[in-house]
Amino acid sequence: MIDYHMHLERGPLTLEWLKKFWERAEMRGVQEIAITEHAHRFQEFYPVYSHLVSGADAYPYMEKWMAEEFKLHIGDYHALIQEAQGQGIPVKFGIEADYFLGKDELIGTLLQQYPFDFVLGSVHVLEKWGFDYSPDHGWEGRDLNAVYAQYIAVLTQAAKSGLFDCLAHLDVIKVFGHRAGRDYHQEWTGLFEAMAAHGLAMEISTAGLRKPVGEVYPAPSLIALGAQHRIPITIASDAHEPEDVGFQWEVAVGLAKAHGYTTVNVYSQRRPKELPI
Numbered sequence: 001m002i003d004y005h006m007h008l009e010r011g012p013l014t015l016e017w018l019k020k021f022w023e024r025a026e027m028r029g030v031q032e033i034a035i036t037e038h039a040h041r042f043q044e045f046y047p048v049y050s051h052l053v054s055g056a057d058a059y060p061y062m063e064k065w066m067a068e069e070f071k072l073h074i075g076d077y078h079a080l081i082q083e084a085q086g087q088g089i090p091v092k093f094g095i096e097a098d099y100f101l102g103k104d105e106l107i108g109t110l111l112q113q114y115p116f117d118f119v120l121g122s123v124h125v126l127e128k129w130g131f132d133y134s135p136d137h138g139w140e141g142r143d144l145n146a147v148y149a150q151y152i153a154v155l156t157q158a159a160k161s162g163l164f165d166c167l168a169h170l171d172v173i174k175v176f177g178h179r180a181g182r183d184y185h186q187e188w189t190g191l192f193e194a195m196a197a198h199g200l201a202m203e204i205s206t207a208g209l210r211k212p213v214g215e216v217y218p219a220p221s222l223i224a225l226g227a228q229h230r231i232p233i234t235i236a237s238d239a240h241e242p243e244d245v246g247f248q249w250e251v252a253v254g255l256a257k258a259h260g261y262t263t264v265n266v267y268s269q270r271r272p273k274e275l276p277i
């Protein structure tokens with residue numbers, strides 16, 4: 001088993017802290033992990049996010065959030081992963097990078113500068129609205145159909161950008177339980193077609209089970225659609241604490257197998273390899 005999505009961000013960039021994540025992985029029978037720190041932890045990525053704090057339509061809570069991020073350097077993060085690998089810990093050097101329309105070139109240039117094993121692409125922000133911050137920030141009065149349509153459209157552009165190896169939590173727009181009035185089958189199909197064309201994987205993430213929505217990402221109906229399009233998968237907890245590493249991975253694997261999956265992808269230097277499950 002693997003867990004290809006977790007964050008050290010609630011602790012320091014130290015081997016001692018990282019080892020707590022690996023210890024929990026081992027305890028749960030997870031054999032390989034990828035640490036996927038958010039790009040917004042690193043100074044180097046500030047230009048990708050700078051538009052979030054400019055203009056009259058910027059959200060004050062996003063400005064506050066931005067002021068607290070971008071404190072670290074990628075070189076220090078890479079050195080920590082190498083130190084862990086040197087001690088025999090099967091950990092991959094990953095990053096979870098936000099996609100923003102029109103910033104493809106900038107994101108691509110930054111990603112190419114570091115020897116990542118695995119690049120996870122995410123959409124957490126629509127224009128300047130960080131929709132997963134809290135249900136009390138920016139959701140009020142929104143047309144949910146328009147929100148879903150915009151979210152899927154941006155994610156589809158992320159797939160077409162060719163910047164990523166895998167897309168994270170495909171339907172995270174449901175995080176707080178907001179549901180659109182229709183099913184968006186055609187739009188999701190467009191996303192999977194773009195993913196297939198660009199060799200992208202999707203993760204089956206148990207993080208949604210810990211959120212108000214109480215459901216895996218993506219929903220079983222989307223796993224079925226992904227399987228139809230032969231989209232490879234990874235397994236993910238999106239742990240932010242050691243306790244959550246490998247969180248309910250049996251649920252994710254059960255869903256994968258129920259939809260015909262027999263392998264998961266692992267990555268080295270951004271090249272995928274299939275492992276049987």
Ligand SMILES: [Zn+2]
Pocket residue numbers: 096122124168169
């Ligand atoms: Zn995320």
Ligand SMILES: [Zn+2]
Pocket residue numbers: 005006007096238
């Ligand atoms: Zn994450």
